Amino acid sequence: MKLHEYQSKQIFAKYGIPIPKGRVAVTASEARQIAEELGGRVVVKSQVLVGGRGKAGGIQLANNPEHAEELATKILGMEIKGLPVRKVLVDEAANIDQEIYLGITTDRAARKPVMMASAAGGIEIEEVARQTPEKIIKVHIDPLLGLRDYQARNIACNIDLSRDYWRDFGKIANGLWNAYAATDATLAEINPLVTTKDKRLIALDGKMLVDDNAMFRHPDLTEMRDLDTETRAETDARKYGLSYIQLEGDIGCMVNGAGLAMTTMDIVKLFGGAPANFLDIGGGASAEKVAAALRIILSDPNVKAVLFNVFGGITRCDEVARGVLAALDEVRPEVPMVVRLVGTNAEEGRQLLADANMITAETLADAAQKAIAAAKGEAS
Ligand code: GDP
Numbered sequence: 001m002k003l004h005e006y007q008s009k010q011i012f013a014k015y016g017i018p019i020p021k022g023r024v025a026v027t028a029s030e031a032r033q034i035a036e037e038l039g040g041r042v043v044v045k046s047q048v049l050v051g052g053r054g055k056a057g058g059i060q061l062a063n064n065p066e067h068a069e070e071l072a073t074k075i076l077g078m079e080i081k082g083l084p085v086r087k088v089l090v091d092e093a094a095n096i097d098q099e100i101y102l103g104i105t106t107d108r109a110a111r112k113p114v115m116m117a118s119a120a121g122g123i124e125i126e127e128v129a130r131q132t133p134e135k136i137i138k139v140h141i142d143p144l145l146g147l148r149d150y151q152a153r154n155i156a157c158n159i160d161l162s163r164d165y166w167r168d169f170g171k172i173a174n175g176l177w178n179a180y181a182a183t184d185a186t187l188a189e190i191n192p193l194v195t196t197k198d199k200r201l202i203a204l205d206g207k208m209l210v211d212d213n214a215m216f217r218h219p220d221l222t223e224m225r226d227l228d229t230e231t232r233a234e235t236d237a238r239k240y241g242l243s244y245i246q247l248e249g250d251i252g253c254m255v256n257g258a259g260l261a262m263t264t265m266d267i268v269k270l271f272g273g274a275p276a277n278f279l280d281i282g283g284g285a286s287a288e289k290v291a292a293a294l295r296i297i298l299s300d301p302n303v304k305a306v307l308f309n310v311f312g313g314i315t316r317c318d319e320v321a322r323g324v325l326a327a328l329d330e331v332r333p334e335v336p337m338v339v340r341l342v343g344t345n346a347e348e349g350r351q352l353l354a355d356a357n358m359i360t361a362e363t364l365a366d367a368a369q370k371a372i373a374a375a376k377g378e379a380s
């Protein structure tokens with residue numbers, strides 16, 4: 001789950017990282033009011049969950065409250081990379097001296113979190129990583145020991161940060177690590193972390209990604225989820241405990257088990273088809289869950305055929321079949337359905353589905369080919 005800049009910065013502040021004074025507004029007049037409270041120059045920042053807001057015109061400096069209102073009106077009417085701007089953050093403007101990049105992510109190969117920093121912070125860190133990777137310092141963090149003081153000092157030294165800032169930098173680096181660890185984040189990033197003309201270090205921007213698998217232990221973060229940024233189908237899937245990821249193809253896939261779901265997608269591709277989604281209905285395919293999954297798959301207008309691939313182990317195949325039938329009764333799909341059912345009582349299950357005009361298959365290869373043909377409108 002992605003957090004907005006203002007949400008990330010609120011978390012940063014809790015861990016002792018200095019952030020600019022400011023608040024979120026949903027209307028332009030609110031933005032003006034915040035600017036009045038802050039006094040002086042402010043920066044009006046679109047809150048959308050994509051990078052490159054600055055370049056898209058979604059971040060603007062205002063000289064006075066009237067100007068802030070004017071800019072907020074403009075920004076609140078924008079769409080950035082397809083996402084509507086519904087909120088702006090109005091922050092006290094900083095007098096920037098230097099822009100630094102500081103972030104933590106998980107280095108899967110090293111099986112450890114890694115802190116990254118660069119003196120070349122600001123809006124083009126991806127370019128820096130591509131063209132001059134040596135300008136990015138990396139330090140692995142032992143998750144049990146946490147970030148050590150000497151590591152933070154090493155980073156500060158390597159990004160040529162003036163010694164006057166080392167103490168504060170150490171607190172910020174440590175705060176970022178604590179925020180990352182405490183929220184089960186997979187990314188915590190400050191870009192830019194700036195030094196100001198009046199000699200302060202401040203986190204001007206913030207970005208966090210939190211591991212969805214850990215959300216159960218973060219009810220406070222769960223509330224921060226912005227439903228505007230995911231498709232309706234993804235929201236529904238979460239509600240029913242289904243793992244669903246929409247893709248570009250036209251073969252809807254309904255499978256029990258994540259491994260089997262991936263295999264199914266691979267086999268569809270092997271025979272020249274394109275899966276429309278990844279979907280794992282999990283164990284115990286109840287009619288309710290199957291119906292929800294079917295509705296979700298069919299809400300994608302690209303889907304031209306649905307491929308069920310279910311292994312009935314603990315749940316018997318005839319039960320699964322009854323679940324599917326109940327779901328069909330409710331959803332009444334118009335696209336062809338291909339079913340491969342194996343496991344306990346597979347024969348009975350298949351018969352039930354064949355009687356309901358579903359195309360049945362015995363092997364996955366057979367099912368994939370039938371689904372691809374059906375999607376092209378070829379009878380099988
Ligand atoms: P991003 O483009 O989505 O990464 O948004 P950022 O919050 O990182 O802002 C992009 C750039 O805008 C920063 O790198 C700064 O150069 C500039 N910027 C952001 N806030 C301020 C501010 O308070 N004062 C000044 N002068 N520039 C700012």
Ligand code: MN
Pocket residue numbers: 122123191192205
């Ligand atoms: Mn940024």
